[in-house]
Structure formats: C-alpha cells, structure tokens
Amino acid sequence: MTPTLVFDLETIPDVQGLRALNDWAQGLDDAAVVERACAERREAVGHDFLPLHLQRIAVVGCVFRDDQGFRVRTLGQPGDSEATLIQQFFKTIDYYTPTLVSWNGSGFDLPVLHYRALMHGVQAARYWDTGNDDRDFRFSNYISRYHMRHVDLMDVLAKYNGRANAPMDQLARLCGFPGKLGMDGSQVWPAWQAGRQDEVRAYCETDVVNTWLLYCRFRLMRGELAPEHYEAEVALVRDTLASIDAPHWREYIAAWPAPPA
Template identity: 30%
Template sequence: MVKPTLTFSLVTVPDVVGLRRLHGLPTDLSDEEVAEYAYQRRRANGAGDSLPPHQQRVVHIAALLRTGDQLRYVSLAGDEADILQAFNALLAEAEQLVEWSRPFGLEVLSAAPILNCRALLWQLAAVPELPMIDLAACLAAPLAPAMLPLHEMATLARLPLRQEMSLDEIWQTFMGGDRERIDVLNTARLLSLHLLWLRYGLLKGQLDSAACLQEFALLRQTLQNSPLAHLQAYLADWSAASD
C-alpha cells in the first residue's frame, strides 16, 4: 500500500506589506519599489536575489494528495492565511510531504521554512510534524540541490515542463494580475514532480514496475476526470511525449 503522501509546489512573492513595516518605508512607494528596495539590500549584503523565508508571501500552492486508492488535485490561491489553513488541513491526511526545492543561483528556496514562518505570523494552529522529502536533494546528493533544476530533469525525462519562472518573472506576473498563469505553471511543476517522485520510488525499490504503472494510470485518470483545461493540456502533452 502506498504511504499517504502530499506532493506540493508553492509560489511566493515579496511580502510588500511586511517589508514596508520592517524597513519603515514611506507609503508613497509603489509595491514594485518596495520589493526592489528589499532586493537591493539583499544584493548589497551578497545574499543574491531571493528574500529570506519570513519576507515571502505564499500566493499559490498546487498539491496532489495520495491516500488509499485515491489521488486528489488541489489548487490553493487567494488570501495567504486561507491558503495556509487549507494546506494545513491537507497535512492532516498525509504521512509525508514531497517537494522539489527551487534553485536560484547558488541558493536553494525550500518550502519548509517559508511555510513555518508564514504560518507562525498568521497565528495558525499547530499541525502534525511530517517528514519533508526534498527530491532535488535526494537526487543531487552529495551536491547541492541547486545543481538540479526540476525543468531540466523533467525535459530529459520527456515530461511536459519546459520552464521554471524566475523570481522576477513570478513577481512581474503577479503584479500584472495574471494569477491564472501562475496556477498553470505551478501545476505543471507539481505534476512533473509527482511523476519524477514515482520514478524515484521505482529507483529505490519502494515501488515495483506494476505498482509504478498503476500510479501512472491513477494520475492519468485523475487528469482525465478533471474539467480544468490546464490539467487536460498537461495530460495531452504527457501522452504525446510518451508515444
């Protein structure tokens, strides 16, 4: 029996409300200027282009919950507190979490510290502590997981994920109001991660060939049964690449 698993991918943007408060910035600065101020401070300190976990606001989480004989797709967007609360509810049904940390230069953007910091700031109730598996770290060891971009592994595995949005692209897309594009790209990231996770289970002997094929079939069925256009599009691309 497959262990109840929550595979997920999250998207964050600069917490401009918090950054205004943190740095005492004037109210007439635009959100873009506030974010750029924070990025410039990080660059001046040699910390690169990513903000620390507590300064990032979660704007989307795409997740697949595998329990019993079911696989459920969940897309969480809207207010950050609502996203995190709904995600916590999913955690109660799982026994382990699977993510793929995002490489940004030599830095690695992992979900765990972001989720912990932001949940604490929103005073959310405690949730069970679950094992967090970073598939990038598992595959890249002993190298840094930043050496292993998900979209490159997916492309080599003939999975439909051709790009990863950079921090700046995510921020510009969010500020432009195109939340649907964020949902679509993050979901494609999630689905490719899930398929690589299944292959990893085969690699490590956690799944045999028959069980792995059953999991592939379950994902296909889940996508087929969904009315969402971007899930149907992913399925079509995946099927075409497998031919």
C-alpha cells in the first residue's frame, strides 16, 4: 500500500510579521495589532482574512494510512515552534513519499507552507522534486495541479473550476459523515488567544478525518476500492476512533450514524 498523508492547517495571524511590516504596530499589544490589520484588510478588499504569507501555522493535523494501519494526530508537541511543525511535515514526505490528500490544499495549505518554510529556511527536497532527482517525479510530482501525488479533493471534484467548489463540511455531512463539530476556521484565532489550543488541535484532527473519509469515497467512485474494501476502510476509521479516550472523538462517533446492521 502506498502511504497516504491527509493534512490540514490551522493558522493564526502572524503578529511578529505584522509588526515587522507596519510602523503603526509598535507599542500595541498582539490583539490590537491583529484588530487594526484586519480593519485595514476589510477596508481594502472587503474581508478581514489576512494574506497567506501572514498566516502563522499553529497546528498541522494529519491522518496517516499505510500497511501498519490508520493513525490521526497533530504534529509536534504543544509549544513547538512553527519551524518545527513545518520541518516535521516535510520530513514525513522525505521519508515516506506519501500520496498527499487535502481539501483546498492547493489554494491555502500548501501556499502557506511554502511561504512559511521559505521564511524559516526549511528544506524539503523530496516535495519540490519535479524530476531532477527522481525521473518518476517528472510525470507525477507534488507541485503540478494535475498530477495525483497531491490530491486536492476540492479542486479535483470541482474539475479545477473554482466556481464549482463545495464546502468540505457540507459535502461530508451529505455523504453521511459527521462534518465539522464545535468550531470553524473563523473561531481559531479567538480560541487560540483564549488559551484553548487543545480545542483547536482537536478541531483540526476531526477535519483531517472528514477529508480522509471523503477520499475513501472518492476512491470508491474511481473504482480504486471495491465496495467491500471501502466499507472495511470506513469501519477501520470508526473502530480506531471509538477506541481513543478523548472528548472530541466521543463527540465525533456520536454524530456519525451507525451503518445498517
């Protein structure tokens, strides 16, 4: 089995970057810096979502599936630096050369990783290879939008047409999966400020599981998984999560209708 790595980022405003780029930020506390930056952003473009290079990575959530089984976690330990999280992500790619799976990874997660890795000087030789080191990567690499070494499910299912994009939460629930529980991306920064980092990590973990389940359904649709193999994959996820003693997984399982007997 080719290893598969499903990933998702949770980001917060890069306060240090905002201070470096704006003279007005000096003397303000972090909350005030972000508030003013968001206000200026709203005035300029009509929304307060900061540019991707000013999104600091707080959490990297991952599902990893290989011959050893199904695992879900967030990378690193609480308190690890952004550079450490990014390095761990790319080291995983260097070691396993997995299939990457995301929801809007091409539009958000990977560009953020690119910018932040550049700032921290993080090396990622395998990820950036387009055939110079491994000839197979000439025809299937992580960088090309139309190769399948990175599957951005949102982009692929929309047939690379941004007007056809669908929200992951809604599509997951329409497919019978739990979808998002208790939080969405707009609530990450307030939760992080309030010291609720564990809740943010838990939210990110549930997001990557939703994405993995949708990817399994996608593989069933493509004929890569026979129906019985698809059912076995879904059962593996359910059984694995049910065995973890954590509030967010108990909530997730409770929101996931059991299959017919």
